[in-house]
Amino acid sequence: MTRFNAWNVFKNGFTGQKNWDRQWRDPVPKKEYDIIIIGGGLHGLATAYYLAKNHNKKNIAVLEKGWIGGGNAGRNTTIVRSNYMLPGNHEFYEHSLKLWENLSHDLNYNVMFSQRAHVSLYHSPGAKDGAARRYNIMRLHGTDAELWDLDTLKKNIPHLNYNDARFPIMGAAVQRRAGNARHDSAVWGYARAADSLGVDILQNCEVSGVKRSQNNIESLETSRGTIKAKKVGFAVAGHTSVLWQMAGLGNLPIESHKLQAFVTEAVKPLLDHVVVYGVGGAHFYISQSDKGSMVFGGDLDWYKSYAQRGNLPMVQDTAEAAMAIMPCLGRIRLLRHWAGVMDMSMDGSFFICKTPLSNLYLNAGWNYGGFKASPASGWYFADLIANERPHKHVQNHNLERFEKGINIDERGAGPDPKLHG
Amino acid sequence: MNGALVPIQNCTVDMIRIKCPYCGERDHSEFTYGGDASIKYPALDASESEWTKAIFFRENIRGMQKETWHHTNGCRLWLEVERSTITHEIKSVKACHPQIEKITKHK
Numbered sequence: 049m050t051r052f053n054a055w056n057v058f059k060n061g062f063t064g065q066k067n068w069d070r071q072w073r074d075p076v077p078k079k080e081y082d083i084i085i086i087g088g089g090l091h092g093l094a095t096a097y098y099l100a101k102n103h104n105k106k107n108i109a110v111l112e113k114g115w116i117g118g119g120n121a122g123r124n125t126t127i128v129r130s131n132y133m134l135p136g137n138h139e140f141y142e143h144s145l146k147l148w149e150n151l152s153h154d155l156n157y158n159v160m161f162s163q164r165a166h167v168s169l170y171h172s173p174g175a176k177d178g179a180a181r182r183y184n185i186m187r188l189h190g191t192d193a194e195l196w197d198l199d200t201l202k203k204n205i206p207h208l209n210y211n212d213a214r215f216p217i218m219g220a221a222v223q224r225r226a227g228n229a230r231h232d233s234a235v236w237g238y239a240r241a242a243d244s245l246g247v248d249i250l251q252n253c254e255v256s257g258v259k260r261s262q263n264n265i266e267s268l269e270t271s272r273g274t275i276k277a278k279k280v281g282f283a284v285a286g287h288t289s290v291l292w293q294m295a296g297l298g299n300l301p302i303e304s305h306k307l308q309a310f311v312t313e314a315v316k317p318l319l320d321h322v323v324v325y326g327v328g329g330a331h332f333y334i335s336q337s338d339k340g341s342m343v344f345g346g347d348l349d350w351y352k353s354y355a356q357r358g359n360l361p362m363v364q365d366t367a368e369a370a371m372a373i374m375p376c377l378g379r380i381r382l383l384r385h386w387a388g389v390m391d392m393s394m395d396g397s398f399f400i401c402k403t404p405l406s407n408l409y410l411n412a413g414w415n416y417g418g419f420k421a422s423p424a425s426g427w428y429f430a431d432l433i434a435n436e437r438p439h440k441h442v443q444n445h446n447l448e449r450f451e452k453g454i455n456i457d458e459r460g461a462g463p464d465p466k467l468h469g
Numbered sequence: 470m471n472g473a474l475v476p477i478q479n480c481t482v483d484m485i486r487i488k489c490p491y492c493g494e495r496d497h498s499e500f501t502y503g504g505d506a507s508i509k510y511p512a513l514d515a516s517e518s519e520w521t522k523a524i525f526f527r528e529n530i531r532g533m534q535k536e537t538w539h540h541t542n543g544c545r546l547w548l549e550v551e552r553s554t555i556t557h558e559i560k561s562v563k564a565c566h567p568q569i570e571k572i573t574k575h576k
Contacts, residue, residue: 354555359497
C-alpha cells in the first residue's frame with residue numbers, strides 16, 4: 049500500500065494520479081481464520097484494525113454482506129461527541145473522542161475530523177440546571193464542557209430563531225472538542241489500514257448459517273463458502289438479533305428501529321457548529337458538511353422495522369423542528385433522505401461482552417451513537433477478543449446487567465428501546 | 470422468514486394504514502407504537518431471571534410479528550397488529566382486550 053503523503057501526491061501528479069494502488073485487496077476467502085469479525089462497518093473494521101495493531105493478531109477476516117460503507121457507516125449524521133455522564137460511558141466516549149483526534153494520522157487517511165463544537169440548546173431554567181449538572185460531571189472527569197449564555201450563543205450562531213420561537217432559546221451546553229468527521233473516510237480509512245496489516249476484507253460475503261457445537265462456534269456458512277473460525281465477533285448493528293438466533297442463542301435486549309437522516313442542496317457557509325434542539329416532542333440535530341449541504345436528523349420512525357427506508361411523517365416532524373429553530377432553512381431543498389437500522393438496546397447503552405458461547409464475542413446495541421463510538425468500540429472489542437476478559441471501562445456493558453439491576457440508562461427512559469433516542 | 474435475508478421490496482415507506490376495528494382505516498401517525506405483543510409476564514413470585522427475560526429480552530423478529538399500537542388520537546383502544554417488520558404490510562388488526570370485540574361488532 050502506498051502511503052498518502054505530500055511526496056507521493058506530487059509524484060503521482062506526473063501520471064495524472066492514476067497509478068495509486070487499490071485501497072484494500074479483494075482476497076479469496078481462506079478455509080479457516082483465527083478471528084472472524086462479522087460486519088464490515090466502522091465497528092467491525094476498527095476491531096480488526098486494533099486486533100492487528102494493538103494485539104499483534106494475524107489471520108483475521110472481516111465479513112461484509114454488502115460493500116464497505118454501504119450500511120450504517122454511510123447512513124449517519126457524522127456527529128462525534130463525548131458528553132456522557134454515567135460511569136462506563138464517559139470513560140468510553142472520551143477515549144473514543146481522543147482516538148478521533150489522532151485518527152487521520154493513525155490511519156494515514158484524512159477522516160476530516162472537524163472539532164467545530166457540539167451546541168445543545170436549552171429552553172428553560174430547569175433544562176439549564178440539567179445541562180449544568182451533566183456538563184459539570186463531564187468536567188469532573190476531565191472532559192471539556194461549558195455553558196453558553198444567550199449573548200455568547202447569539203454571537204456564535206446568529207441564524208437561530210431568537211425572536212418568536214415557541215420555546216425561547218435561553219442558551220446552550222457546549223462541548224468544544226466535539227464535531228463532525230467524514231463518515232466514508234472513516235470507514236475507508238479503517239478498511240485500508242486493517243488491510244495493510246494483513247486483515248482479509250471479504251465483501252459480498254453474507255453469513256447464512258452458524259454451525260456450532262455445544263458451547264462454541266465451529267464454522268460459518270456464507271455466500272462465499274464455509275469458513276472455519278477459532279474466534280468469532282458479531283458487529284452487525286441492526287441485524288444482531290438475526291445473527292444471534294442463527295447461532296441458536298434466543299433473545300437479546302435489542303430491538304431494531306429505523307432512524308432517518310437528511311441532506312439538502314449545498315449552500316454557502318451558514319453553520320459552523322453542530323446544533324442540537326430537543327424539547328417536548330421535538331428532536332433535531334444539524335450541521336453543515338464541507339460540501340455545503342445541511343445534514344440533519346430527528347427521531348426514530350417509532351415502530352420496529354428492518355426496512356432501510358424512512359417514512360414521511362417523520363420527514364414532516366423533522367422539517368417542523370428545523371423550522372422551529374432555524375427558520376432560514378424554510379426554502380432550502382432536500383436532496384436525499386434515507387434510513388439505517390439501529391440496534392436500539394433496552395437501556396440505551398451498548399454491549400461489548402462475552403456470550404454464552406466460549407469463542408463468540410458480542411459488539412452491539414449502539415442505538416443512535418454508533419458513529420462517534422466506532423474507534424473506541426473497535427479498541428475495546430479487540431481488547432476483549434485478544435485478552436478474553438472485558439476491559440474495566442466496559443465491564444458492565446454486558447448482557448447480565450439487566451438481571452443485576454445495573455442498567456446503564458443515560459437518558460433514564462426505562463426499558464423501551466424506542467425511547468433511547 | 471426470520472433467518473433468511475430477503476431483499477426489501479414493496480416496502481411501505483410513506484404511511485402505514487391501520488384498520489382500527491372501531492374507527493376504520495387511519496394513518497399510523499394517529500397511533501402510538503407499543504411494542505412486542507407476544508410477551509407474557511410471569512407470575513408475580515417468578516424468579517428474577519424470568520422477569521428479566523420478560524421485561525428486557527426480545528425476539529426482535531425480522532418478518533411478521535405481533536405488536537401493540539395505541540389509537541392515541543382516535544378511540545384510544547389498544548390494538549394487536551400483525552405487521553411485517555420488513556415490508557410493513559399489515560396482516561391483521563384486532564382489539565387487545567377480548568371484551569372490546571362486542572362493542573366493535575355492534576358498531
